[in-house]
Amino acid sequence: MKTIIYIIQKEFKQIFRNKGMLPIIFVLPLLQLVILSNAATFEVQHIKFGYVDNDHSSTSRALVEKFSTSTYFNVLTDFPSESKASAAMLQGDVDVLLEIPRYFERDLQKEKHNNIGVTINAIDGAAAGVENVYVTQIVQRFNRNIIIDLLQPSDQLIQPAIIDTIPLFWYNQTLNYKTFMVPGILVLLVTMITLFLSGMNIVREKEIGTLEQINVTPIKKSQFIIGKLFPFWILGLGLLTIGLIIAKLIFNVPMIGSLLLMYFYTSIYILVVLGIGLFISNFTDTQQQAMFIAWFFMVIFILMSGLFTPIESMPKWAQILTEFNPIKYFVEVMRMVMLKGSGLIDILPQLSKTLLYALIMNGLAVWSYRKTN
Amino acid sequence: MNTNKVIQVGGLTKMFGDFTAVNTITFDVEKGEIFGFLGANGAGKTTAMKMLIGISKPTSGNANVAGFDVFTNAEDIKKNIGYMSQKFALYDDLTVKENITFFGGIYGLSRAKIKKKSKELIDELGLKDVAGHLVGSLPLGWKQKISFSVALLHEPKIVFLDEPTGGVDPITRRQFWEMIYKAADEGTTVFVTTHYMDEAEYCHRVSIMVNGKIEALDTPKKLKEQFKAENMNEVFLKLARG
Numbered sequence: 001m002k003t004i005i006y007i008i009q010k011e012f013k014q015i016f017r018n019k020g021m022l023p024i025i026f027v028l029p030l031l032q033l034v035i036l037s038n039a040a041t042f043e044v045q046h047i048k049f050g051y052v053d054n055d056h057s058s059t060s061r062a063l064v065e066k067f068s069t070s071t072y073f074n075v076l077t078d079f080p081s082e083s084k085a086s087a088a089m090l091q092g093d094v095d096v097l098l099e100i101p102r103y104f105e106r107d108l109q110k111e112k113h114n115n116i117g118v119t120i121n122a123i124d125g126a127a128a129g130v131e132n133v134y135v136t137q138i139v140q141r142f143n144r145n146i147i148i149d150l151l152q153p154s155d156q157l158i159q160p161a162i163i164d165t166i167p168l169f170w171y172n173q174t175l176n177y178k179t180f181m182v183p184g185i186l187v188l189l190v191t192m193i194t195l196f197l198s199g200m201n202i203v204r205e206k207e208i209g210t211l212e213q214i215n216v217t218p219i220k221k222s223q224f225i226i227g228k229l230f231p232f233w234i235l236g237l238g239l240l241t242i243g244l245i246i247a248k249l250i251f252n253v254p255m256i257g258s259l260l261l262m263y264f265y266t267s268i269y270i271l272v273v274l275g276i277g278l279f280i281s282n283f284t285d286t287q288q289q290a291m292f293i294a295w296f297f298m299v300i301f302i303l304m305s306g307l308f309t310p311i312e313s314m315p316k317w318a319q320i321l322t323e324f325n326p327i328k329y330f331v332e333v334m335r336m337v338m339l340k341g342s343g344l345i346d347i348l349p350q351l352s353k354t355l356l357y358a359l360i361m362n363g364l365a366v367w368s369y370r371k372t373n
Numbered sequence: 374m375n376t377n378k379v380i381q382v383g384g385l386t387k388m389f390g391d392f393t394a395v396n397t398i399t400f401d402v403e404k405g406e407i408f409g410f411l412g413a414n415g416a417g418k419t420t421a422m423k424m425l426i427g428i429s430k431p432t433s434g435n436a437n438v439a440g441f442d443v444f445t446n447a448e449d450i451k452k453n454i455g456y457m458s459q460k461f462a463l464y465d466d467l468t469v470k471e472n473i474t475f476f477g478g479i480y481g482l483s484r485a486k487i488k489k490k491s492k493e494l495i496d497e498l499g500l501k502d503v504a505g506h507l508v509g510s511l512p513l514g515w516k517q518k519i520s521f522s523v524a525l526l527h528e529p530k531i532v533f534l535d536e537p538t539g540g541v542d543p544i545t546r547r548q549f550w551e552m553i554y555k556a557a558d559e560g561t562t563v564f565v566t567t568h569y570m571d572e573a574e575y576c577h578r579v580s581i582m583v584n585g586k587i588e589a590l591d592t593p594k595k596l597k598e599q600f601k602a603e604n605m606n607e608v609f610l611k612l613a614r615g
Contacts, residue, residue: 006478010467017466209460215428216456218448219479372428372447 003219007227011201015231025197029189029239033246037182040308044130049073050094052085057105059146063116066142067098072134085119095121096131108146171339182253183334184307186243190266191273191327192298194236198229198277199294200287202369207286215371225366229274236270237263257337261344265333268354272326275361282368301327329354379404379531379562380425385434387420394420396585397434402564402578404530407557409576409593410566413613416582418566419459419535425564426456426533439530452480455524455532459539461516465509469500469519472508473526480527494522514545521552525561532556534565538572550575570606579605581612588612 016022049067053060067073077094079085088094099117101107108114118135122128205211214224240263247253277294284290303309304318305327311319322328329350336342344351380402387395395417402408412418423429425438427447436443439453463472470491477487495504498518508516517537524532534553538546550572557563565576573579573593580590589596589612593605602608 003479003481006475009478010464010471010475013471014464014466208465209458209462210464212428212458212460213456213462214479216426216451216454217476217479218451218481372430 003223004227004230007224008230011228011231015235025193025235026239026242029193030242030246033182033185033189033243034250036185037178037251040177040181040185043177044127044134045072045074047073047131047134048077048093048095049098050077050079050085050088050096051098051100052079052082053100054102055100055104059105059108060100063100063139063142064098066138070134070138089119089121092121095127096135098135178251179253179339180335181307182247182251183338184305184331186240186247187305187327187330187334188302188307189243190236190239190270191301191330193239194232194270194273195277195294195298196291197235198232198274199280199290201232202228202278202281203284203287203290206281221366221369221371225278225369229278232274232277233267233270236273237267240266253338255338256341257343261347262334262337265337265347265351265354266330268351268358269326269330269333271358272354272361275358275365276326278365279361279368282365282370301325304328305331307331323353326354326357377404378402379439380408380564381437382425383435385421385424385436386432387417387424387429388432393585395424395431398582398585398587400580400587400590402531402562404562405557405560407553407563407565407575407577409573409579410564410582411568411573411579411609412566412582414568416613417585418582421582422533422535422564422566425450426454427451452527453530455527455529457517457520457524457532457534457537459535461513461520463508463516463520463523466507468507469495469504469511472519473523476523477526482527490526494519494526498522514541514549517541518545518549518552521549525556529561531562531564534563536566536568538567538569546572570604570609573605573609581609583612 015025051064051067053064064076068076073096077088079088079097082099085094085097085099089097097117097119099119101114101116104114104116116139118132120128120131120135202211205214244255244259244262248255276297280293280297281290284293304311304314304322304325306322307327311322311328314322333342333347333350336347340346378401380400382401383399384397385395385399386393386397398421410418410422420429424431424443425436427438427443427450431443438450441447441449441453443450464475467475473491473494474487477490482490495501498515500515500519503511503515508519511519521532521534521537524534538549541549546569553563553565553575565572567573576593578590578592579596580587581596582588589599589608591599596602596608597604600608600611602611
């Protein structure tokens with residue numbers, strides 16, 4: 001125990017003496033939290049909208065009017081011909097193109113049915129999907145009005161009943177993306193910093209030769225590893241604290257659940273990350289190698305965490321892979337506890353998997369650390 | 374077992390794949406002796422030393438260091454030896470005092486003992502003015518002397534020095550050897566590798582390794598007679614050239 005304290009003392013001294021690393025550890029992640037949370041949103045706005053009106057009737061103008069009043073579509077271009085419009089799409093000047101056919105109004109009155117063409121630039125598939133939804137909504141709303149306008153007394157019987165859905169968004173009523181993203185990005189920052197620092201720490205001692213000096217002392221493997229990782233465990237919890245304060249003060253993210261539970265889960269979660277970091281540093285000889293491997297895992301963990309893309313929409317095999325992703329559990333737990341107010345019982349599945357993960361990773365890390373080779 | 378022999382090595386071998394880095398070496402070192410372990414670069418000195426200090430498992434043979442077997446009791450050996458590696462291995466970003474405290478601490482010395490020892494050490498080396506300076510800011514010669522003192526902190530039976538005076542000026546080298554003699558006088562066995570043949574003359578006994586084998590082992594005087602050489606440099610050249 002006494003030996004461990006000497007190591008912890010030394011590690012903290014080294015961390016706080018490293019004037020180059022301190023801002024990287026504390027300031028950069030928090031800047032990222034502020035910037036990313038504001039920037040990473042799924043909302044598609046400022047859609048460049050163009051149309052070709054071949055009809056020039058009051059109905060076609062009314063339809064275009066609907067788009068121009070929408071807050072999502074802000075650039076409106078009236079193209080004289082389809083070929084000009086296609087050229088603009090190719091140039092990237094238009095995202096969504098509406099094509100109103102000739103005799104649009106006449107056919108609509110006569111046949112009570114008509115088609116309009118919508119072309120969407122789908123280079124970014126996700127944005128295209130969202131744009132399609134917007135367009136459909138506007139056209140549907142327009143439809144309902146036009147039905148009423150065109151209604152003849154004799155038509156009343158065949159008028160279909162309209163079923164409307166009224167969505168209630170629980171746990172995030174206003175669908176505020178920041179509420180959704182801040183806990184997730186906080187998770188990433190805590191993970192990245194603790195993974196990189198722990199991954200590079202022991203390798204660094206290998207590089208400068210002090211690890212060999214440590215290995216000729218009678219220190220026990222477990223003492224050395226606990227002493228080495230404990231400062232980063234504290235650091236991770238400190239980072240979480242600062243992140244939570246920012247989430248509350250700057251983003252006003254609701255924190256419905258218990259803070260204690262958040263800390264309890266995080267303290268176990270960080271053990272997983274530290275275990276992975278240590279495992280990496282045992283199998284690498286330079287900080288550069290360790291950094292590359294840590295990044296490799298980090299990218300996979302982030303993209304498969306459900307933070308940016310829902311896990312439900314991944315193929316089955318990918319969903320199975322996400323079971324091995326610690327970030328996934330952390331993101332789930334943070335969102336559950338912060339936004340939903342979930343309690344210990346609710347997060348038990350994630351908690352027990354994380355605990356198991358921590359035991360396995362640290363077991364592997366201690367096992368693979370060799371004082372003798 | 375002869376209690377005066379603190380290192381007993383028999384047929385010790387280390388292979389890396391097909392390459393035999395250390396080939397069945399056999400020797401003893403007595404208590405209080407300054408034992409010079411010589412050889413050209415790549416002759417296998419460092420590998421042999423690493424087996425003796427318990428950070429590299431021998432492929433075959435046997436070795437007993439400070440009364441413990443390198444195969445089964447490597448961790449017990451570590452309590453009884455000090456080691457100073459080729460690469461400077463104190464923490465550059467800690468002060469002289471902090472380094473002493475840290476290494477004293479992980480060898481299990483009490484706080485009071487660490488305090489006493491570090492005062493002694495700092496006085497002896499005349500480091501009072503720089504005790505609070507980061508080790509990284511000190512000249513190499515000073516660092517090496519501190520390194521050696523730190524290796525002796527826990528009063529080990531044997532101290533292993535791997536090229537301790539590499540890159541150090543002649544005056545500091547001389548002071549360094551005075552420190553080695555003092556340690557040996559106090560009963561510490563010194564196992565030292567070096568490339569400086571004048572330093573080899575200071576050793577009580579010298580072994581010379583060539584391609585993983587010990588080709589000669591005796592006092593410097595007898596080695597010079599045996600090889601009809603003026604000095605150790607000639608002995609070394611005759612042997613190393615084959």
